[in-house]
Amino acid sequence: MAREKELQDKRRRIMAVALGLLAERGFHGAPIAAIAKEAGIGVGTIYRYFKDKDSLIHAIFRELHDRYQQQLLAEFDPDRPLPKRFSQIFSFLLRMFITAPAEFRFMELYYYSPYATASAARLPAEEGLILQTLQEAREQGLCKNVPMQALEAMAWGPVVALAKEHSNRHLAVNDEIIAQTVRASWDAIRNS
Known part of the structure; x- marks a missing residue:
């Protein structure tokens, strides 16, 4: 033992x-x-x-992915109205990225690299909560009618940009900035 x-x-x-x-x-x-x-x-x-460096990189990604997924699911409230669920998911992930900038940089490197060609390379909860929330928003006519990948990119844009500013340029981020950023993400996808 x-x-x-x-x-x-x-x-x-x-x-x-x-x-x-x-x-x-x-x-x-x-x-x-x-x-x-x-x-x-x-x-x-x-x-x-x-086995090799690639296996190490995949193992790190999988561990981070699984931890983020478990923590997000533990806090998620499926009974909230859709905009509140969106806010809950993206606020949680942005806080995780702000709290652990090295993890954020690694996840971003992985996601935009050839390592991420498999469907398993999606960011935490994308195959579940995020995708489900965006699809539900589209079905309810709450968001723009664009391809799902474009909708995801619009939703992630402000969150990833703020996490980069914090990680790379040490921008101080507080709860109000997080809330405003997540609102900007919602505003980016919602129908005007």
């Missing part, structure tokens, strides 16, 4: 160090050797846990 915990701790350490370096340097700027050095382990140790 102690050995298993030690192995899990080492795996988590590798993933945490890799997340930080990959978010800072990009996928090509953080070789396995740099990750091993930063983690204080040998390169071969990483390969005991991950």
Whole structure:
């Protein structure tokens, strides 16, 4: 049991160090050797846990994705009116991105890279709550009648832009700015 915990701790350490370096340097700027050095382990140790760097990157994404999904679902109230559900989802995700800028940078790198070609690469809850909320808004005539990908892009635009400003330029963000940004996301998709 102690050995298993030690192995899990080492795996988590590798993933945490890799997340930080990959978010800072990009996928090509953080070789396995740099990750091993930063983690204080040998390169071969990483390969005991991950087949290759791609497997490590996918594992980090999956862990973040699953954690965000679980936390979002735990707080989600499906009985709220649709605009309030939209606000709840995007406020939650924006707070997560603001709280953990390295995770946000990693998720964005992943999402806009060749790693994200599979449907499993969608951001947390997109295949569920976000997509369902946008589809429901469209069915109720509350949002613009554009292709779903365009609608998603419009909804995500202000949220991602603010998260980038915080992550890259250290913009101070408070609850009022988060609320205004999420309102801007809703305004971007709603029918005028």
